[in-house]
Amino acid sequence: MVKPEKVSKADRAKANYGVLRRTTFVMIFCGILLFVPLFRQLYVLMIKEHDQYETRAISNQTRSTPISADRGEIFDRNMNILAASKTVETVFIDPWEIHNAEEDVDFIAENLAKILGVDADMIREKAGKLDRRYEIISRKRDLEVADAVRQFITENELTGIHLEADSKRYYPALTTAAQVIGFTNAENRGAEGLESYYDDILQGTAGAVITTKGNYETQMLYSYEKYYQATNGYSLVLTIDTNVQLYLEKNLNAAIEKYGVKNGAFAIMMDVNSGAILGMAIEGSYDPNNYLEILDTGVLKELDEIKAQMAETEKGSEEYLTLADEYNKTEAAARLRQWRNRCVSDGYEPGSTFKTITLAAALDSGAADLNSAFYCAGQKDYPGRESTLHCWKEKGHGYETLAMALQNSCNIAFADIGMMIGGSNLYDYIDAFGLLERTGVDMSGEALGVFHSRKELSQNAQLTTVAFGQSIKPTPIQMVRAIAAVVNGGYVLQPYVVSEVLDENGNVVQKNGRTVVRQAISKETSQLMCKLIESVVTDGTAGNAKLPGYRIGGKTGTSEKLDVFDEHGNQTDDKIVSFVGIAPMDNPQYICLVALDTPTKKAAGGLISGGIMAAPVVRDIFSDTLLYLGVQPDYTNVDMATVNVQMPDVRDLSEEEAAKALREESLTYITVGSGEAVTGQIPDPGSLLPGNSEVILYMGEAVPTDLITVPNLKGKSPAQAASIIANSNLYLQTKGSNRYYAVVTDQDYEPGTQVPRGTTITVELTDNTALD
Numbered sequence: 214m215v216k217p218e219k220v221s222k223a224d225r226a227k228a229n230y231g232v233l234r235r236t237t238f239v240m241i242f243c244g245i246l247l248f249v250p251l252f253r254q255l256y257v258l259m260i261k262e263h264d265q266y267e268t269r270a271i272s273n274q275t276r277s278t279p280i281s282a283d284r285g286e287i288f289d290r291n292m293n294i295l296a297a298s299k300t301v302e303t304v305f306i307d308p309w310e311i312h313n314a315e316e317d318v319d320f321i322a323e324n325l326a327k328i329l330g331v332d333a334d335m336i337r338e339k340a341g342k343l344d345r346r347y348e349i350i351s352r353k354r355d356l357e358v359a360d361a362v363r364q365f366i367t368e369n370e371l372t373g374i375h376l377e378a379d380s381k382r383y384y385p386a387l388t389t390a391a392q393v394i395g396f397t398n399a400e401n402r403g404a405e406g407l408e409s410y411y412d413d414i415l416q417g418t419a420g421a422v423i424t425t426k427g428n429y430e431t432q433m434l435y436s437y438e439k440y441y442q443a444t445n446g447y448s449l450v451l452t453i454d455t456n457v458q459l460y461l462e463k464n465l466n467a468a469i470e471k472y473g474v475k476n477g478a479f480a481i482m483m484d485v486n487s488g489a490i491l492g493m494a495i496e497g498s499y500d501p502n503n504y505l506e507i508l509d510t511g512v513l514k515e516l517d518e519i520k521a522q523m524a525e526t527e528k529g530s531e532e533y534l535t536l537a538d539e540y541n542k543t544e545a546a547a548r549l550r551q552w553r554n555r556c557v558s559d560g561y562e563p564g565s566t567f568k569t570i571t572l573a574a575a576l577d578s579g580a581a582d583l584n585s586a587f588y589c590a591g592q593k594d595y596p597g598r599e600s601t602l603h604c605w606k607e608k609g610h611g612y613e614t615l616a617m618a619l620q621n622s623c624n625i626a627f628a629d630i631g632m633m634i635g636g637s638n639l640y641d642y643i644d645a646f647g648l649l650e651r652t653g654v655d656m657s658g659e660a661l662g663v664f665h666s667r668k669e670l671s672q673n674a675q676l677t678t679v680a681f682g683q684s685i686k687p688t689p690i691q692m693v694r695a696i697a698a699v700v701n702g703g704y705v706l707q708p709y710v711v712s713e714v715l716d717e718n719g720n721v722v723q724k725n726g727r728t729v730v731r732q733a734i735s736k737e738t739s740q741l742m743c744k745l746i747e748s749v750v751t752d753g754t755a756g757n758a759k760l761p762g763y764r765i766g767g768k769t770g771t772s773e774k775l776d777v778f779d780e781h782g783n784q785t786d787d788k789i790v791s792f793v794g795i796a797p798m799d800n801p802q803y804i805c806l807v808a809l810d811t812p813t814k815k816a817a818g819g820l821i822s823g824g825i826m827a828a829p830v831v832r833d834i835f836s837d838t839l840l841y842l843g844v845q846p847d848y849t850n851v852d853m854a855t856v857n858v859q860m861p862d863v864r865d866l867s868e869e870e871a872a873k874a875l876r877e878e879s880l881t882y883i884t885v886g887s888g889e890a891v892t893g894q895i896p897d898p899g900s901l902l903p904g905n906s907e908v909i910l911y912m913g914e915a916v917p918t919d920l921i922t923v924p925n926l927k928g929k930s931p932a933q934a935a936s937i938i939a940n941s942n943l944y945l946q947t948k949g950s951n952r953y954y955a956v957v958t959d960q961d962y963e964p965g966t967q968v969p970r971g972t973t974i975t976v977e978l979t980d981n982t983a984l985d
């Protein structure tokens with residue numbers, strides 16, 4: 214992506230000077246509210262205070278009074294506002310003026326303090342600086358407060374209190390995509406996120422009124438004024454879709470809650486063919502409207518504890534100061550952490566999701582093919598490697614084909630594959646996939662990630678470890694674009710988050726799109742990889758990512774955190790679990806990475822893994838977003854019992870008519886009673902129930918209205934759950950793994966709840982053998 218050509222300030226000023234008259238005309242006759250503050254300022258400077266400014270110019274030689282430019286807005290891809298500015302006013306005093314007019318300083322200080330909610334002593338102190346002409350009392354106040362100040366000035370005929378127009382940034386989406394958007398500081402300059410990366414473009418160029426006089430030597434006193442109108446900033450249209458973003462955040466938060474995730478979570482959803490980022494979520498987040506406020510409840514608790522300790526300590530004592538220092542440091546660190554966009558600024562442990570890269574390199578280089586075979590005994594020694602390599606499955610995977618090695622996520626097979634490729638060769642592929650360089654995404658603070666050198670990778674110890682995804686820390690955005698290249702025909706793209714830059718009239722001045730950096734693997738290798746990656750969901754460790762009607766592919770990952778140590782300096786067993794999902798596999802369009810940093814609650818199987826914890830999150834995100842994004846489900850080869858249908862209203866119909874309506878929804882029925890028409894039905898019209906279900910039609914008989922107690926299905930197998938539900942007058946819908954040995958890990962109605970007859974109970978089935 215090419216950044217727009219920078220127009221120098223001088224050029225802009227030149228251009229603006231020429232259009233000043235026309236613009237003034239437009240401003241006066243349109244009376245557009247937006248321009249009112251600027252117009253008022255110009256009016257004051259040009260006409261009302263001309264004499265005063267001339268006098269000042271003489272005493273000051275040169276005076277430049279800035280005219281602020283309006284900062285551009287930030288929109289999501291559906292033109293929802295994510296960041297905009299509103300007009301506010303800053304209250305300042307002119308101490309020199311107050312003193313000369315012999316105003317009552319105490320009266321001003323007390324009353325202004327009350328109106329503005331500030332300290333009266335602060336005002337007194339500033340009013341005492343007699344050599345100053347401009348002392349800010351309160352910044353960026355809303356119109357109501359400013360009006361109250363104006364009223365106070367007028368009623369008391371006061372001199373020396375002034376208001377000036379200013380602008381304040383606001384973010385209507387609150388915490389949504391906060392780390393992507395960022396925020397501006399008190400001076401209206403971008404401080405974080407896109408506000409910072411695109412600051413020059415958003416900011417525009419401030420105008421000025423410059424008043425000058427000649428030099429003293431000639432003793433020719435003359436003065437002139439020159440006006441440079443402000444050029445408003447450009448606006449940004451993002452590739453981010455707020456709906457997708459909200460679904461990412463919703464599903465991440467559900468997983469954080471479910472698995473007691475300690476260090477937050479993140480997700481990226483990207484278009485695999487263009488590199489456009491549809492959503493980038495980092496939890497816990499913050500509210501850019503109030504960016505100093507800490508939202509992490511854990512940190513808040515910690516701060517409260519320090520504060521409580523401080524209250525019990527003598528003020529000013531050494532202990533007190535130590536505590537105060539600790540408080541400030543904790544608070545500052547928490548702020549930096551909540552602002553940080555770890556999807557681009559930090560490396561993470563990708564674990565076995567990296568095996569997709571190793572396998573693509575093996576197939577593309579010809580080092581391995583579909584006929585390659587492996588044997589995993591659970592452990593293996595390699596020359597040059599000191600420690601024995603263990604597979605995550607202790608008993609071992611036995612004989613495996615290449616496809617099975619990926620499906621099983623077998624560490625031994627992948628160490629073998631690494632040896633077959635060779636360190637230098639693998640290094641070249643890793644380089645080609647862009648894992649040794651920044652992606653160039655248009656976001657601030659992009660990091661490089663951590664990787665081995667070519668020399669290191671040429672040693673077996675490193676090679677056999679890297680091949681299955683350990684001991685490296687790429688950034689999440691690097692991994693997403695590398696795996697996108699694996700499935701999109703081999704193209705390494707430059708990811709981007711701004712699709713268009715607009716001028717103040719909405720004209721497009723810059724457009725971003727697909728930018729191919731290089732091709733890492735052949736189209737043929739990529740197509741083969743798609744088949745293999747899909748088989749991980751249908752036959753491998755990613756069965757929990759299954760979604761009826763869609764062909765989902767993906768790779769699970771579970772990795773120990775590389776640089777987390779306990780108090781004895783030993784590496785902890787903290788883990789980061791992740792899943793990279795792609796949909797739909799017959800024509801890949803979207804890639805979604807989800808990572809959960811340090812889950813603390815173990816899943817039902819007693820273990821922590823990406824296959825159990827992260828794969829279902831990606832499945833739920835795809836379930837929430839694919840149809841919205843226009844990817845139609847294909848139910849032709851799907852068991853309709855796994856898909857919900859809607860119960861039609863068949864009341865007052867004949868049995869024949871009702872039968873036809875039900876058939877269209879893949880439903881069967883039984884009748885109760887012998888009337889001519891349907892008088893009641895279970896379930897109610899509009900209810901969702903699994904396809905192929907049998908419903909009940911009441912032909913003249915009363916519909917029973919008693920409630921049913923929801924049974925406990927947790928821990929049951931699919932067959933057990935089905936038999937419990939079979940005679941209970943309820944329906945059972947399942948999501949997740951379709952393996953016969955999966956177990957129910959969740960149900961939407963808690964056991965013991967009373968529900969109407971014909972209610973559908975949805976359970977989550979988890980394959981607890983998906984341990985990587």
Ligand SMILES: [Zn+2]
Nearest residue numbers: 589604610623
């Ligand atoms: Zn194995």
